[in-house]
Amino acid sequence: MVSPLKTPEGAPVDLGLIEGFYGRPWTWEERAETIGFLARHGYGFYWYAPKADAFLRRRWREPWPAETAAAVKGLAARCAANGVRFGVGLSPFEIYRAFDDAAKADLASKLAELDAVGVWDLAILFDDMRGDLPDLAASQIEIVHWAAEHSHARRILFCPTYYSDDPVLDRAFGNRPEGYLEALGVGLDPAIEVFWTGEEVCSRAYGRASLARVAEALRRPPVIWDNYPVNDGPVMGQSLHLRAVTGRPAAMASVTRAHAVNPASQTVLSRIPALSLARSYRLGEAYDYGAAFDSAALEVLGADLAAQLRANLSQFQDTGLDRLGAETKAKLRERYAAFDHPGAREVVAWLDGAWQISRAEIEAS
Structure with a gap:
């Protein structure tokens, strides 16, 4: 239990x-x-x-x-x-x-x-x-x-x-x-x-x-x-x-x-x-929410990927996908594609727009 x-x-x-x-x-x-x-x-x-x-x-x-x-x-x-x-x-x-x-x-x-x-x-x-x-x-x-x-x-x-x-x-x-x-x-x-x-x-x-x-x-x-x-x-x-x-x-x-x-x-x-x-x-x-992020990210992602995610945290949570710009998205995509980890693959898929959904799709659900 x-x-x-x-x-x-x-x-x-x-x-x-x-x-x-x-x-x-x-x-x-x-x-x-x-x-x-x-x-x-x-x-x-x-x-x-x-x-x-x-x-x-x-x-x-x-x-x-x-x-x-x-x-x-x-x-x-x-x-x-x-x-x-x-x-x-x-x-x-x-x-x-x-x-x-x-x-x-x-x-x-x-x-x-x-x-x-x-x-x-x-x-x-x-x-x-x-x-x-x-x-x-x-x-x-x-x-x-x-x-x-x-x-x-x-x-x-x-x-x-x-x-x-x-x-x-x-x-x-x-x-x-x-x-x-x-x-x-x-x-x-x-x-x-x-x-x-x-x-x-x-x-x-x-x-x-x-x-x-x-x-x-x-x-x-x-x-x-x-x-x-x-x-x-x-x-x-x-x-x-x-x-x-x-x-x-x-x-x-x-x-x-x-x-x-x-x-x-x-x-x-x-x-x-x-x-x-x-x-x-x-x-x-x-x-302490900063320490909580570090601890959780380390457990979920491992040391190297957790450190990379912390470096890009503001871009992913605050800047937003459409405002990142094509060049920045391309660089980030290349960086995360180098990691063999499902968490990194989720970042890459998000950068590719895999989870985008329209208001019309929500209203039809």
């Missing part, structure tokens, strides 16, 4: 990964390798929810192709072998517009499919959907409770449509209903856990006061859906998010239920900030 992660004060930390980004998903081999790697550093769960899996989103009413179902079942087994809880994020697209008998029958079939592959943790996700609808909270509560009653999952989680204070959600999906979080807090079974990304969709920091306010509204500590180091989309895809985490103090553990990291598109490079987050929880006030 995974060694329990604790803060310096001894508070337990439920830390894991949620693969919830847009664009090209990880391969099954990459997922399995990452599960094993992060389990050694205190990551206790892995939740499969890539936006590219249409059978969990727009085509959720259809069963997975047989090969996908077999691969998911194999991933669940890999998690079990590493002492990691396996979960799936299901986004039944706008089912709350008509939760009728047909919808219930389709949802029951999907839940049975998830039970069959070995899902321990079930997340019902209503993010990135229209929300300015009458009785939104009540409709979503009914669906989540129904799913909980018809699933064998041991843990049920729920992502609200308005999962952050960020006004960008209101601009994209309509103005949030007044008292939405409070209505969820009153109506949801206390055993159901609720996701929250923070004061922003991609929060730069988490404050104890802000999290306590959300916990009071929800009547339960939130599960943090941490959108760092995720780098999907036409804007964030311009950067490699490599720096060690900041603004994620160990004190978060006392006002949250769990902490789920949404990783970057680059599997190996994601492990650097992921390791730094575990270090931040373990060290508390003694955490």
Whole structure:
């Protein structure tokens, strides 16, 4: 089993990964390798929810192709072998517009499919959907409770449509209903856990006061859906998010239920900030993000590649792909192509634009 992660004060930390980004998903081999790697550093769960899996989103009413179902079942087994809880994020697209008998029958079939592959943790996700609808909270509560009653999952989680204070959600999906979080807090079974990304969709920091306010509204500590180091989309895809985490103090553990990291598109490079987050929880006030990067990069990449990445850190994370210029990109590409390491190959692929995704592709997911 995974060694329990604790803060310096001894508070337990439920830390894991949620693969919830847009664009090209990880391969099954990459997922399995990452599960094993992060389990050694205190990551206790892995939740499969890539936006590219249409059978969990727009085509959720259809069963997975047989090969996908077999691969998911194999991933669940890999998690079990590493002492990691396996979960799936299901986004039944706008089912709350008509939760009728047909919808219930389709949802029951999907839940049975998830039970069959070995899902321990079930997340019902209503993010990135229209929300300015009458009785939104009540409709979503009914669906989540129904799913909980018809699933064998041991843990049920729920992502609200308005999962952050960020006004960008209101601009994209309509103005949030007044008292939405409070209505969820009153109506949801206390055993159901609720996701929250923070004061922003991609929060730069988490404050104890802000999290306590959300916990009071929800009547339960939130599960943090941490959108760092995720780098999907036409804007964030311009950067490699490599720096060690900041603004994620160990004190978060006392006002949250769990902490789920949404990783970057680059599997190996994601492990650097992921390791730094575990270090931040373990060290508390003694955490040094510069030293955390050096330690994690050394473990993930080896000494030579880690030193090279540190030298180019600002270019990759701050300057951005399109602003590097053709000559600089060519030189960087040559430099990293000389390394025989999957992390270096991810840098080269990013320089080549391998993960670029348009707004139209995101909206169609």
